[in-house]
Amino acid sequence: MMNCVTTTESMTIGVFARSTGLTPGALRFYADSKLLEPAAVDGSSGYRYYTESQVDVAVRIRLLRGIGMSLNDIAAVIAGDLTALARHVAQLADDARRAQRIARDIAEKTALETRERQLMITVNGPVFATAVDQILTATSRHPEMPVLDGVYLESSGGTLIITATDRYRLSTRSVAVEGVDDEWSAVVDGDDLRAALSFVRSRHRVQLGVRGTGVDFHAEGSSAMRCRVLAEEFPDYRAMLDALPAAETRVVAQRAALVRALEGHDEQFSSLRVAGGALTLSGTRIPATVTGPDIDMAFSITTLYPAVASAVGHEVMIDIGGPSMPVVVRSADYGDLTTLAMPVEPNAVGR
Secondary structure (H helix, E strand, O other): OOOOOOOOOOEEHHHHHHHHOOOHHHHHHHHHOOOOOOOEEOOOOOOEEEOHHHHHHHHHHHHHHHOOOOHHHHHHHHOOOHHHHHHHHHHHHHHHHHHHHHHHHHHHHOOOOOOOOOEEEEEEHHHHHHHHHHHHOOOOOOOOOHHHHEEEEEEEOOEEEEEEEOOOEEEEEEEEOEOOOOOEEEEEEHHHHHHHHHHHHOOOEEEEEEOOOEEEEEOOOOOOEEEEEEOOOOOOHHHHHHOOOOOOEEEEEEHHHHHHHHHOOOOOEEEEEEEOOEEEEOOEEEOEEEEOOOEEEEEEHHHHHHHHHOOOOOEEEEEEOOOOOOEEEEEOOOOOOEEEEOOEOHHHOOO
16 A cells, blocks of 8 residues: 655546546556556545646546557557557457448348438437437527427438537537448438437337438338428538637536536526636536636526536536637536537626
């Protein structure tokens, strides 16, 4: 057992985990595996401490684990043996080519593929349904702009991107697909998609048959569910994302605490205040990690609550570019789901 010798740069395992993108459980695993041991362990409490100098190694471990490297190979790479990395990348390339061949064979042999269909892709049913549920929170009914109640699906390079916006919120995330590398896009009717979700969620594998007028959801032994495709052009959401300024203030807080504060607030609008390194939401002080300058903002509950409640994981990251700019809400654990929420004038609170 190492003695606890802390310095001004020492970090607890929780702080170190947030700094590196690893979970405390993963850090304990890597310590037990002798891959990344803490700089010090308190002999009486067992608390583990890390130093700033270990952040780079931890990040490299996370990245290498993310591409499936074994602990032994990671240890070799960290020790300077880059041949282990080259071997692993070559194996990944071979695996990808084999997976592509298998996917093409399955697509060619499926009985559901017809001459009429332009495209057939395969998704994991529960994963796709959960992703769509998250994105549907950003749709709205607008008699003059029905596209705002639609969900934009884009397929490219083995990924399906799912996006929706009502001009006050924007949510986007991606899921993996199988069977096609072609690019296509369609705006699917939101009501039709909601009706199809129970069917999709209960099937392990679901095939999407894409045609000009609709998207059909197929599963073995079941009749197809059809969703209409809207003719209107979807807003250029990528331009909206690209136009966002760099975050000046960043807040990381527990999602459950944020949700409780918003659910316990009876007013139409909610205040968000960052001051003195602390977060206050709807009058409730919430433990948070804050970087950047103080800021006061206000939101409609109908805009901010879905953005926070639909996030994935225990913690939510909120990036703020300015008092009148949309905040970017992401899961601190799973960064793929991104939601933008537009603020209102601060004096709206209390009306």
